[in-house]
Amino acid sequence: MATLAPKLSFYPPSLPDVGGSYPNRVLLSVRGYIVDRANETTATSSTSKGQRIQVCFFAATPPTLSHLCVYCSDSAFTSGPCVIASHGNLILLSTATRSTSDPFGEEIYYDYFVYSADDTGATSLDRLPDPGHIINRDNVGLVASGSRGDGYAVVTLNPDPSCKRYIVRVYHEKTGRWRRKIVSRKMLPTESAGGKGLEDEILPFTSTKVITLQGSNIAWVDLRGAVLLCDVLDKDPVAYYIPLPKPLNDKNKGFLESPSDPCFFRDTIGRQNAIKFVEMDYRYGGDYALLGWKAVTFSWTIGSKNCCTGSVVDLEDVLENSESMLSLLCLGKGKVESKNITPMCAPTLCDRDNTLYLISKPKRRFLTGSAVAVDTSEKALRSVIPMSDERVLGFSLTFLHCTFSKCFNDVGDGSKIEDQTSNEFLDLSIGR
Numbered sequence: 001m002a003t004l005a006p007k008l009s010f011y012p013p014s015l016p017d018v019g020g021s022y023p024n025r026v027l028l029s030v031r032g033y034i035v036d037r038a039n040e041t042t043a044t045s046s047t048s049k050g051q052r053i054q055v056c057f058f059a060a061t062p063p064t065l066s067h068l069c070v071y072c073s074d075s076a077f078t079s080g081p082c083v084i085a086s087h088g089n090l091i092l093l094s095t096a097t098r099s100t101s102d103p104f105g106e107e108i109y110y111d112y113f114v115y116s117a118d119d120t121g122a123t124s125l126d127r128l129p130d131p132g133h134i135i136n137r138d139n140v141g142l143v144a145s146g147s148r149g150d151g152y153a154v155v156t157l158n159p160d161p162s163c164k165r166y167i168v169r170v171y172h173e174k175t176g177r178w179r180r181k182i183v184s185r186k187m188l189p190t191e192s193a194g195g196k197g198l199e200d201e202i203l204p205f206t207s208t209k210v211i212t213l214q215g216s217n218i219a220w221v222d223l224r225g226a227v228l229l230c231d232v233l234d235k236d237p238v239a240y241y242i243p244l245p246k247p248l249n250d251k252n253k254g255f256l257e258s259p260s261d262p263c264f265f266r267d268t269i270g271r272q273n274a275i276k277f278v279e280m281d282y283r284y285g286g287d288y289a290l291l292g293w294k295a296v297t298f299s300w301t302i303g304s305k306n307c308c309t310g311s312v313v314d315l316e317d318v319l320e321n322s323e324s325m326l327s328l329l330c331l332g333k334g335k336v337e338s339k340n341i342t343p344m345c346a347p348t349l350c351d352r353d354n355t356l357y358l359i360s361k362p363k364r365r366f367l368t369g370s371a372v373a374v375d376t377s378e379k380a381l382r383s384v385i386p387m388s389d390e391r392v393l394g395f396s397l398t399f400l401h402c403t404f405s406k407c408f409n410d411v412g413d414g415s416k417i418e419d420q421t422s423n424e425f426l427d428l429s430i431g432r
Contacts, residue, residue, distance in 0.1 A: 009034050009080035012069055015060040022059050022409050025352070028402035030137070032068040032081030032093065041117070041408065045125035047097060048111050051075050055093070055115050055125055059405045062350075063357060063371045063385050066405065068115075072097060078108050084137050086402040087212045088144035090152055091115040094135065114152065114173075116145075117407035128154065128171055131178055137400075141210040141218035143233065145173070155232045157183075157220050157239075159205060166239050168232060183230060187241045205241075208262060211270035213302070219270055223262035227275065229302070244268075245298050245307050248281045269349040269401065273302040276310070278347050278356060290343035292316065295356060297349075297376060311354065311376040315344070321380035328384040329360055329370065344372055351401055355382060 012033035032055075041057040051074040059066045068091070070081040075097035085092040095111050112128040112135055135156055143153040151173030158167045168181045205228060207220040216233035227242040247253040256262055268277045276299045283292040297310035319326060319341065329342045344358040354377040361369030373382040 009077070011035075012037070012058070012067060015058055015064065015066075018059050018061060020409070022405040023061050024403065024406045025062065026059055026066040026402050026405045027062045027064075027399040028083055028086055028091070028404070029065040029067045030083045030398045030400060032070050032083060034071065034077050034080060035069050036071040036073070037069040040121070041123050043115060043123035043125035045113060045127050047072060047075060047095070048109050048127065048130070049075075049099070051097075053095070053113075053125070055081075055113070057091075057115075057123075057404065059408075063373055063383060065399055066402070068093065070095065075099060075109075083400060084112075084135060085140050085142050085210065086400045086404060087142040088403060089117045089407050090142045090144055091402070091404055092135075092140065092142060092154060114142075114154065115404075116152065117404060119407070121408045126173070129176065129178065131156070131169065131171070133158070133169065137210070138207045139210065139220070141212050141220070141232070143212065143216045143218070153216070153233060155218055157207065157218075157228070157230070166228070168230070168237065168239075170232060181237065183237050183239045185228075185239045185241055209268060211268065211275070213270045213275070214273045217273075217302070219275060221268050223266040223268065224256045227268075242300070244277060245279070248279050248296060252279065252281065264346055267347045267349050269351045271351045275300045276349055276351075277307070278349050280345065280347050282345065290345060293344065295347060295374075295376065297356075311379075313356070313374065313376050313379050315341075317379040318374060318381060321378065325381045325384050328386075329372070342369070348399075360384075 009031070010033065012035055037056055038054070039056050039058070042054055043056070044052060044054045047053050051072055053070065053072040055068055055070050057066070057068055068081060068083060070093070076099070078096045078098060082094045083091060084094055091114070093113050093115060095113070097109050098107065112131065114126045114128065115123065116126070117123045133156065139158060140154065140156045143155065145152045153173065154171040156169045164185055166183045166185065168183045169178055170181065171178045205222050205226060206224070207228070208223045209221040211219050211221065213219060215231070217229060217231050220228040225244050227244060229240045229242060230237050247256055252265055255265060266277070266279050268275060276297060278295055278297045281294040281296065282290055285291045292315040294315070295313045298307045299310055300307045326341070342360045342362055344360045346359045348357040350357065354375060356374045356376050358372045358374060359369060360372050369387055371385045371387050374380070375382045
């Protein structure tokens with residue numbers, strides 16, 4: 001059945017002016033817009049059918065989302081452009097188009113592009129050769145230029161049917177080709193694994209997120225229970241299987257063992273040689289209404305045999321320390337207490353500043369709500385930003401942490417997210 005991109009994909013939101021200094025870190029929407037816009041970040045390439053395509057980047061200070069605008073005058077988009085991954089000066093995106101001469105035809109052309117910026121702020125757009133397999137946010141990671149001196153690399157991982165080894169495919173910028181490797185699995189003898197290396201066991205693994213660590217180390221994360229860590233540019237790479245901490249309670253355990261999306265309960269982020277992890281312990285009323293939560297963070301460093309518990313944050317503590325912002329989250333005009341606060345859920349960690357992002361909406365199918373930033377060290381609200389996005393439904397913010405913006409200036413260290421409150425609705429992507 002022929003399809004075209006949703007109408008709202010053609011109307012990007014107006015963003016607050018960042019002035020002459022781009023933020024060093026942004027939250028990049030995974031849903032791009034289809035519009036002919038240009039700025040100093042514009043880069044061009046050609047589709048697999050030889051049609052000119054351009055991409056440009058529009059930055060905003062977090063937690064407002066930054067976005068990409070993509071335009072191809074000779075093609076009709078069958079869906080909005082999709083940001084798949086970001087690391088350092090790299091953004092990986094995909095497009096699905098038809099020829100404008102036959103916009104309702106059945107033949108769709110899928111292309112993948114690496115959008116990059118160098119030290120001077122000059123941008124480029126490279127189309128990848130056909131990988132021969134699907135690339136998505138669950139299976140692909142990026143290695144930035146400079147890690148091994150041979151340009152950037154795009155890396156995907158898929159399990160072998162034996163579940164004891166994995167298939168890694170690597171695209172090198174220098175060679176311009178995809179290469180396939182079979183990677184063996186090794187269990188790290190961590191405390192959560194009982195101190196044993198269980199290489200011969202069949203351990204199911206379904207990646208839900210990919211994070212790049214120091215050098216060419218990439219971690220594929222199954223939020224239900226494990227991490228696969230691999231130095232993907234090593235001559236003989238090995239995928240190290242690292243169990244995540246056990247669920248906080250039986251209720252979470254049952255949910256994580258179900259087919260449901262684990263991102264409602266858990267998230268993870270990587271920085272340098274460490275992985276940070278969070279799990280939510282929700283409290284429900286008799287009618288299953290969400291009444292409160294406790295967030296527990298953990299961290300694991302490469303080479304360590306156990307995870308360390310970080311912060312433990314309870315909603316009640318946050319409410320007590322955030323009186324000035326609570327009116328932005330109240331349901332109606334009742335007393336400010338947990339049962340009258342709009343539910344907050346679906347955690348997303350930030351790689352700095354001890355920030356935890358949550359989505360606050362009265363109900364899952366509401367199109368409007370708030371993006372809430374919680375300071376886990378101070379146990380207080382840092383910002384509350386109204387949001388709206390009719391393109392998607394659900395609780396989860398769909399964005400990627402991104403430092404691409406840093407390439408365009410050297411001003412500021414981006415070490416602090418400014419508190420923001422506003423009565424204007426900002427276009428934040430909601431749902432997965």
